Amino acid sequence: MLRANASILVIDDEKNIRRTLRMVLESEGYDVLDAATAEAGLDYLTEAGTADSPLHTPPVDCVLLDLKLPKMSGMEALARMQTHEGSGETQVPVIVISGHGTVTDAVQATRLGAYDFLEKPLDRDRVVITVRNALARSKMEREVGRLRREVAGRFEMIGESPQMQKLFAEIAKIAPTHGRVLIGGESGTGKELIARALHENSLVATGPFIKVNCAAISAELIESELFGHEKGAFTGATARKLGLFEVAHGGTILLDEIGDMSLTAQAKVLRVLQTGELSRVGGEKVLKVDVRVVAATNKDLAKEVEAGTFREDLYFRLNVLPLHSPPLRERLEDIAPMVNHFVREFCRENGFRNKVISPDVLQLLERYEWPGNVRELKNIIERVVIMSDEVITPEDLPETFGKQNKPLMDLDRYRDRTLREFKEEMEREFLLMRLEAHDWNISRTALALGIERTNLHKKLKAYNIQRQ
Numbered sequence: 304m305l306r307a308n309a310s311i312l313v314i315d316d317e318k319n320i321r322r323t324l325r326m327v328l329e330s331e332g333y334d335v336l337d338a339a340t341a342e343a344g345l346d347y348l349t350e351a352g353t354a355d356s357p358l359h360t361p362p363v364d365c366v367l368l369d370l371k372l373p374k375m376s377g378m379e380a381l382a383r384m385q386t387h388e389g390s391g392e393t394q395v396p397v398i399v400i401s402g403h404g405t406v407t408d409a410v411q412a413t414r415l416g417a418y419d420f421l422e423k424p425l426d427r428d429r430v431v432i433t434v435r436n437a438l439a440r441s442k443m444e445r446e447v448g449r450l451r452r453e454v455a456g457r458f459e460m461i462g463e464s465p466q467m468q469k470l471f472a473e474i475a476k477i478a479p480t481h482g483r484v485l486i487g488g489e490s491g492t493g494k495e496l497i498a499r500a501l502h503e504n505s506l507v508a509t510g511p512f513i514k515v516n517c518a519a520i521s522a523e524l525i526e527s528e529l530f531g532h533e534k535g536a537f538t539g540a541t542a543r544k545l546g547l548f549e550v551a552h553g554g555t556i557l558l559d560e561i562g563d564m565s566l567t568a569q570a571k572v573l574r575v576l577q578t579g580e581l582s583r584v585g586g587e588k589v590l591k592v593d594v595r596v597v598a599a600t601n602k603d604l605a606k607e608v609e610a611g612t613f614r615e616d617l618y619f620r621l622n623v624l625p626l627h628s629p630p631l632r633e634r635l636e637d638i639a640p641m642v643n644h645f646v647r648e649f650c651r652e653n654g655f656r657n658k659v660i661s662p663d664v665l666q667l668l669e670r671y672e673w674p675g676n677v678r679e680l681k682n683i684i685e686r687v688v689i690m691s692d693e694v695i696t697p698e699d700l701p702e703t704f705g706k707q708n709k710p711l712m713d714l715d716r717y718r719d720r721t722l723r724e725f726k727e728e729m730e731r732e733f734l735l736m737r738l739e740a741h742d743w744n745i746s747r748t749a750l751a752l753g754i755e756r757t758n759l760h761k762k763l764k765a766y767n768i769q770r771q
């Protein structure tokens with residue numbers, strides 16, 4: 304509902320006060336409603352703003368509440384307003400009014416969640432300013448809420464495949480624990496998103512989420528990035544700097560691309576994991592940090608351990624709860640829901656009306672290998688959404704796309720053959736191709752095919768294959 308004026312509900316048993324407040328607020332351009340008891344005021348709030356409300360009561364933007372009321376006290380009414388959750392929207396700001404000499408009650412009320420208090424006798428300017436500020440703050444809170452939801456949408460994980468459903472279940476189990484998580488999986492499969500989901504559902508969700516890209520920071524700098532440094536610790540350290548572990552205190556740190564971390568930095572990370580302690584570079588003091596550590600890598604860390612480039616003890620410390628982010632080509636059923644999600648998101652971002660995807664586009668997308676996984680899919684969809692008209696058609700896809708996605712072969716040619724004929728024909732074609740590739744060298748071809756030379760000779764004879 305679009306309304307020009309904010310509406311203020313005044314709850315006070317004194318008729319004069321109600322009248323005065325109405326005059327003051329209306330002269331400021333507000334709509335004013337009033338109630339003489341807490342009960343009537345609460346009734347009004349419950350009715351307000353619901354579509355099926357018979358009275359079509361407009362929503363209330365701010366409440367002025369007298370603390371001293373007959374029957375139900377203002378304090379109790381306030382408590383009820385605070386627990387009245389509404390539709391998940393931010394609460395209506397409540398300004399309490401206290402009688403002469405009851406300021407302590409008013410202070411108590413602000414502790415219970417009242418926005419502010421006004422003392423009797425009421426001062427016109429103070430009433431106006433307090434209401435104006437309360438409305439401004441609640442508008443800002445709603446805006447923050449809206450942005451939060453938008454950001455949450457940006458980090459939404461889509462996945463209907465059994466692999467992703469299993470992953471979601473694992474995340475739900477692991478997130479609210481202290482267990483350390485190592486996320487593996489190819490580039491662009493959503494490892495960072497998994498780390499964020501773990502944080503959002505963790506015991507430290509209200510704390511910071513700090514991501515460190517270990518591959519992007521040079522070996523010399525990584526220690527000072529992670530652990531901070533004291534002034535004068537090295538040339539260029541002109542001031543004390545907090546490390547990211549300190550910044551992440553009370554939250555989660557994501558050590559991204561941990562496979563690329565130097566062995567010295569690994570030793571220091573190990574110490575934090577073992578003791579929760581660290582010291583800044585060039586510093587003596589031992590600092591305690593409480594940080595949930597999540598690591599991610601697209602390397603096979605077990606192999607790195609074997610090769611001696613990754614500390615075994617650190618690997619075991621990190622790998623308490625391994626999570627695997629599956630490549631997109633192994634879960635093609637996720638493509639359609641993801642494409643729908645990305646199209647909607649990019650249309651909204653660019654201020655377009657929602658575009659429609661033609662089904663043959665989805666078919667082409669489902670046939671592709673996706674070496675760059677979800678990141679590649681997302682990039683293509685962004686480009687397509689911007690370049691296409693109302694309906695997204697195969698022509699809107701990048702050129703290479705259509706070509707790479709030709710079906711493997713034209714199976715229609717074989718529609719009247721038996722399975723045996725089909726297999727033999729395929730085998731013949733295949734042998735010809737492999738012989739070509741090995742310059743008709745029988746030994747090398749047989750080796751590549753994993754069969755004996757004599758066996759290959761037999762096949763050539765059977766299929767009547769000769770070098771042209």
Ligand SMILES: Nc1ncnc2c1ncn2[C@@H]1O[C@H](COP(=O)(O)OP(=O)(O)OP(=O)(O)O)[C@@H](O)[C@H]1O
Pocket residue numbers: 457458459460461462488489490491492493494495496497601628641677678681
């Ligand atoms: N399941 C998913 N649903 C929606 N978006 C996803 C999903 N998985 C990945 N994405 C998106 O794909 C992009 C790549 O994901 P992310 O950065 O998490 O991958 P990564 O595995 O960390 O890649 P890299 O190894 O290259 O760092 C991001 O924009 C992310 O939002």
Ligand SMILES: [Mg+2]
Pocket residue numbers: 494495559
């Ligand atoms: Mg990443």
